Amino acid sequence: MSTGGAEDTAADTDTGRQAWLRTVAADVARLDRSSSAERAADILRRSITEGALPPGAQLSEVELTEVLEVSRNTLREAFRLLTHEGLLVYKLHRGVFVPELDEHDVIDLYRLRRVLEVDVVRGLADRDPELPGGRLEPLHDDVEAAEAAASADRWPAVGTANMRFHQHLIGLADSARMDAMTGRLLAELRLLFHVIATPRELHEPYIARNRGLFELLEARKYEQAAADLHQYLLDSEQGILTAFRDKGLRPPATT
Amino acid sequence: MSTGGAEDTAADTDTGRQAWLRTVAADVARLDRSSSAERAADILRRSITEGALPPGAQLSEVELTEVLEVSRNTLREAFRLLTHEGLLVYKLHRGVFVPELDEHDVIDLYRLRRVLEVDVVRGLADRDPELPGGRLEPLHDDVEAAEAAASADRWPAVGTANMRFHQHLIGLADSARMDAMTGRLLAELRLLFHVIATPRELHEPYIARNRGLFELLEARKYEQAAADLHQYLLDSEQGILTAFRDKGLRPPATT
DNA sequence: CTTGCAGGATTGTTCAACAATCCCTACGCT
DNA sequence: AGCGTAGGGATTGTTGAACAATCCTGCAAG
Numbered sequence: 001m002s003t004g005g006a007e008d009t010a011a012d013t014d015t016g017r018q019a020w021l022r023t024v025a026a027d028v029a030r031l032d033r034s035s036s037a038e039r040a041a042d043i044l045r046r047s048i049t050e051g052a053l054p055p056g057a058q059l060s061e062v063e064l065t066e067v068l069e070v071s072r073n074t075l076r077e078a079f080r081l082l083t084h085e086g087l088l089v090y091k092l093h094r095g096v097f098v099p100e101l102d103e104h105d106v107i108d109l110y111r112l113r114r115v116l117e118v119d120v121v122r123g124l125a126d127r128d129p130e131l132p133g134g135r136l137e138p139l140h141d142d143v144e145a146a147e148a149a150a151s152a153d154r155w156p157a158v159g160t161a162n163m164r165f166h167q168h169l170i171g172l173a174d175s176a177r178m179d180a181m182t183g184r185l186l187a188e189l190r191l192l193f194h195v196i197a198t199p200r201e202l203h204e205p206y207i208a209r210n211r212g213l214f215e216l217l218e219a220r221k222y223e224q225a226a227a228d229l230h231q232y233l234l235d236s237e238q239g240i241l242t243a244f245r246d247k248g249l250r251p252p253a254t255t
Numbered sequence: 256m257s258t259g260g261a262e263d264t265a266a267d268t269d270t271g272r273q274a275w276l277r278t279v280a281a282d283v284a285r286l287d288r289s290s291s292a293e294r295a296a297d298i299l300r301r302s303i304t305e306g307a308l309p310p311g312a313q314l315s316e317v318e319l320t321e322v323l324e325v326s327r328n329t330l331r332e333a334f335r336l337l338t339h340e341g342l343l344v345y346k347l348h349r350g351v352f353v354p355e356l357d358e359h360d361v362i363d364l365y366r367l368r369r370v371l372e373v374d375v376v377r378g379l380a381d382r383d384p385e386l387p388g389g390r391l392e393p394l395h396d397d398v399e400a401a402e403a404a405a406s407a408d409r410w411p412a413v414g415t416a417n418m419r420f421h422q423h424l425i426g427l428a429d430s431a432r433m434d435a436m437t438g439r440l441l442a443e444l445r446l447l448f449h450v451i452a453t454p455r456e457l458h459e460p461y462i463a464r465n466r467g468l469f470e471l472l473e474a475r476k477y478e479q480a481a482a483d484l485h486q487y488l489l490d491s492e493q494g495i496l497t498a499f500r501d502k503g504l505r506p507p508a509t510t
Numbered sequence: 511c512t513t514g515c516a517g518g519a520t521t522g523t524t525c526a527a528c529a530a531t532c533c534c535t536a537c538g539c540t
Numbered sequence: 541a542g543c544g545t546a547g548g549g550a551t552t553g554t555t556g557a558a559c560a561a562t563c564c565t566g567c568a569a570g
Binding site for chain 3: 036037070071072073074092093094
C-alpha cells in the first residue's frame, strides 16, 4: 500500500521529511511483526493458500527448519498460528498436516458466511447516515481487479479478488471479531478451491454478481442487496458441492 | 456432538458397542491433550475466567514457569493458545497481559452473539423433524443448575450456568465452527463480568428468561423463541453497558 | 524541565539434547 | 501361511541454557 511514491533524494523540506518519516514507520511496522514466527507463518500461509501444499500433505519439522531458516521452536509457533487459522491441523505425536475438508465443512463454512455477510449488509441500513463516502471504495477496487484478472484468464487471481471483496464487505461492519472470523473462514474456503478442477466455472459467474452487489450497495438498496447476497452464497455453495462430488470425494479413510 | 447420522460404514457393530467406544474415545482424548502446553493453558484459562488474574494483569514468564512447572518455551505455546482465544494479548517485547475490554468490545461481542444465536434458533425450524428427542436435555440441565445456584446465593455459578446454556444452545446447530466461535466469545464475555460489582443484578433476571426460552424451544415455537432471544440479548447488553459506566471505567490506572 | 545515557530486568530466538510416541518390519508362534 | 508381537528407526514433545534485542528505571548533565 504505497501512498504517493516519494523518490525524492535531496528534499529535506518539512513536508518531504514528514513523508519520509511515514514511509519509515510503515517499514518498521511491517518488519516488526513479532518477527520470525509470523514471517515463517506468512510464507507457509501463502504456500498453502496458493496450492503448493495440497490438502493432506504433512509438514516435516526438520525439513522446514532448513528451508525457512528458523529454529524448530519458532517453526512450531508458526504452526500454532496457522492451526488457529484453520490452515493446519495437529495430529498428536504425528505432526502437522494440511487439512482435508469434506462436504460437511463446505456446508458449515457457507452457513457461517451467509449468517455473517447477510447480517452485515442488513445492518448497513441502520447506520446509513453515518457511513462516510469512500467506504465502498475497496469493494469497487476488488470488482475491477476481478474483471481485469478475468480478461487475462488468470482465474486464481479472480478467486483472490472475489475473496477480498467479501472480506471488505465484512469490514463495513467495523467489527474486529467479524473481520478475524471472516479471515479464517475464507482461508479455509481457499483450501477447498484446490480440489476443484475448473476454477473458471467456479469463479466466473460471481464477477458480475459482485459488481451487481456493489451497485446495489452504492444505491443504498440494502434489503435487496442482502437478499441477492443470500442467494449468491447459496448458489456458490451448490457450485462447490457439485464440483466436489464430480471430482470424486475420497470417503473417510481411517479417521 | 455427532448426530449419529454417520455413514453406514460397516454393519458389524450395533449401537451399544458404538456408545462404549465413544466414551473410551472421549476419555482418551481428555487424557492425551497434547499435554504440557494445553494443560498449562487450561490452568491459565481457568485462572483468567474465574477472576484470579484480573484484566490488565501481566503474566511474567519466569514466574509462571516455576508455578506451572513447564519450560519457558512450552509456556509460550500456552500463551499463544490463549492469545488466539482472546484471553491474553501480546505486547511486543513487553509481555502478555489479560486484556481490558471496553464498551466498544461489549457492543462487538453482543452483536455477534445476536447474529449467531438468533440464527441458530431460527434455523431449528427448518430441521425440526430430524431433531432427536433428547437434544434439549443439556439446556434443561443448565437451567436447573442456574436455579439451584441462585437459591444458594452462588452468583458466579449462576453466570457460569447461564453461559453453558448459551453454549449448548449454539450446539444445537451442529456446527463445529460456531461452537468454537461461541466458546471464544463467551470467554471474552466472562472477562467483562469481573469489572461488574454486583453479579446478582447482572445474572438474576436471566435465570427465568433462560427457562422461558427453553420452554419455547420444547414447544417448538422457534420463531417466538428467536424474537425473545433477540430482545434478551439486547437487554443483557444494556445491563453490562450501564454497569460498566456506573462502575466508572478507569482509563488512567497507575501512571 | 527536558535530554541523554548507563544499568538491570524481561522478552525474542536459537541451539542441542533427551524422552516419549508412532510407524514399519521382521521374527516367532499356532 | 496367517497373525500377533517385539524391536529398530524416525519424528515429535519438552526441556534447559545461552545470547541478542528491547524496554523500564534511575541518575546525571544541559
